[in-house]
Amino acid sequence: MKVTIVDYNSGNISSVINSFKEVAKNKVNIEVTSDLGKIKSSDKLVLPGQGSFKSCVDALNKIDGLKETLNEFAINNKKPLLGICVGLQMFADVGYEETETNGLGWISGKVSKIDNQNGKFKLPHIGWNQINILKESKIFKEIENNSHMYFVHSYEIIPNDKSVIAATTDYCSNIVCSVEKENIFGTQFHPEKSDKIGLKIIDNFINL
Amino acid sequence: MLKNRIIPCLDVKNGRVVKGINFVDLKDAGDPVEQAKIYSDGGADEICFLDITASNENRDTIYDVVKRTSKKCFVPLTVGGGIRSVEDINKLLNCGADKVSINTAAVENSKVVIESSKKFGSQCIVVAIDAKKNGDKWEVFTHGGRNNSGIDALEYAKKMEESGAGELLVTSMDKDGTQQGYDIDLMTKIASKVNIPLIASGGVGNLDHLVDGIKLGNASAVLAASIFHYGKYSIKEAKEYLDSKEIPVRI
Structure with missing residues (x-):
């Protein structure tokens, strides 16, 4: 099996790489690339993302054919894909960080700044x-409810169809922190930085 | 709900752990990678490395330490000390650091903060403020506490928030190494001035000091070095104590 971490210059992905390699040991091949051919031939994809919604979408669009390849992988071929942080946010139709920017449109909804109740x-x-x-997401297998995860973000995804929400977290209000829609998975938190419990989520994804 | 964080800090020199008392008089004590692993296994919410003499010495040792640590520890790793440029930040992030803490370079040229937070995201840019009381205000010091910039720490904190810092790591120079507790007055004033999380640092001698930093100082996270490093308290003991004082922590 080959799991590919999509390297599209979305910021610092070394922790994502380290954590997947730790979990995969030598049993699963972890590839880090932006090569469209290699992405297409993968069994699973990981879409990381740091920085702003706009900077990540821009970085994605800069690589010719990447968006189409991701669409083909996740939407047409329905192969498993995990978005992390802004990687998840980009599933939405539109994001409002910096300026209004179109996302991948896989999950109908928007990404807005967390309402921090006037400071x-x-x-x-x-x-x-x-x-x-x-909901019993496949990536939460053997993960206890109320487990701690590591977050760092100012924007939240607000899906129109609430049935895609796999988990929320309480900050200002109930923020969506995980989605699952068929073969598409996303976490707003960073499993790669969430210690053993985070590595378990990665393990669950790898073993889907 | 969001938990308050406990962050053990390891001072690193030439790839080895040391702890400065008032920034001088260093004692050697162990391998940073092993130490970091012990802390993360013990429940540390993040790990912080401070490369204390990095401004003057060969930087390659810290890159190696970061690389090795990030393969073993899966909690956030912050690295500070001697960071001069966006390129330095890029290199540390590529080695596996999750955040960098910028001190002198941010004072000398806030563009480093503006540019790096744009390029890598605010989430990985921590601005470290070393502040010392002078009359009724605090002044920002640079170069590991050696130079007084004369800049007002409160105004500087606000400016760093506006420049794109994701967090502030505030160290009281007066308290650092004294084990008398954080400078609560300084922490409270900065915490109320900015809307980004504040990490309190400098002066922890016992677990009540951690409680005070959060309850009185309004810090989101508390950083300490020697109380953990010399085994006075474990991370677990610290968390259980905070929990007993009704401070939300990850246990």
Whole structure:
């Protein structure tokens, strides 16, 4: 099996690479690339993302054919894909960080700034918060409800269809922190930085 | 709900762990990678490396330490000390650091903060403020506490937030190494001035100091070095103590 971490200059992905390699040991091949051929021939994809919604979408669009290849992989061929942080946010139709920017449109909805109630809550939302699991997502196998995950973000995805929400976390309000729609998975938190429990999520994804 | 973080900090020199008392008088004590692993296994919410003499010495040792640590620790890793440029930041992130903490370079040229937060995202840019009281205000020091910039720490904190810092790591020069507790007054004033999380640092001698940093100082996270490093308390003991004082922590 080959799991590919899509390297599209979306910021710092070394921790994602390290964590997947740690979990995969030598049993699963972890590839890090932006090569369209290699992406197409993968069994699973990981779409990381750091920085702003706009910077990630711009970086994705800069690689000719990448967006189409991702669409073919996740939408047409329905192969498993995990988006992390802005990688998840890009599933939405549109994001409002910096300026209005179109996302991949895989999950109908938008990405807006967390309403921190006029400064009552600090932003970014940084640190360990508990997840409230709303549906039995495959990536949450053997993950206890209320487990702690590491977050760092100021924007949240707001899906139109609430049935895609796999988990929320409580900060200002109930923020969507995980989605699952058929073969598409996403976490707003960073499993790669969430210690053993985060590595378990990665393990679950690899073993889907 | 969001938990308050406990961050053990390891001072690193030439790839080895040391702890400075008032930034001088260093004692050698161990391998940073092993130490970091012990901390993360013990429940540390993040790990911080401070390369203390990096401004003057060969930087390659810290890159190697970061590379090795990031393959073993799967909690956020912050690295500070001697970071001069966007390129330095890029190199540390590529080695596996999740955040960098910028001190002197941010004071001398806020463009480093503006550019790096644009390029890598605010989430990985921590601005470290070393502040010392002078009359009724605090002044920002640079070069590991050696030079006084004369800049007002509160105004500087606000400016760094506007420049794109994701967090502020505030160290009281007066308290650092004294084990008398954080400068609560300084922490409270900065925390109320900015809307980004504040990490309190400098002066922790016992677990009540951690409680005070959060409850009185309004810090989102508390950083400490010697109380953990010399085994006075474990991370677990610290968390259990905070929990007993009704401070939300990850246990």
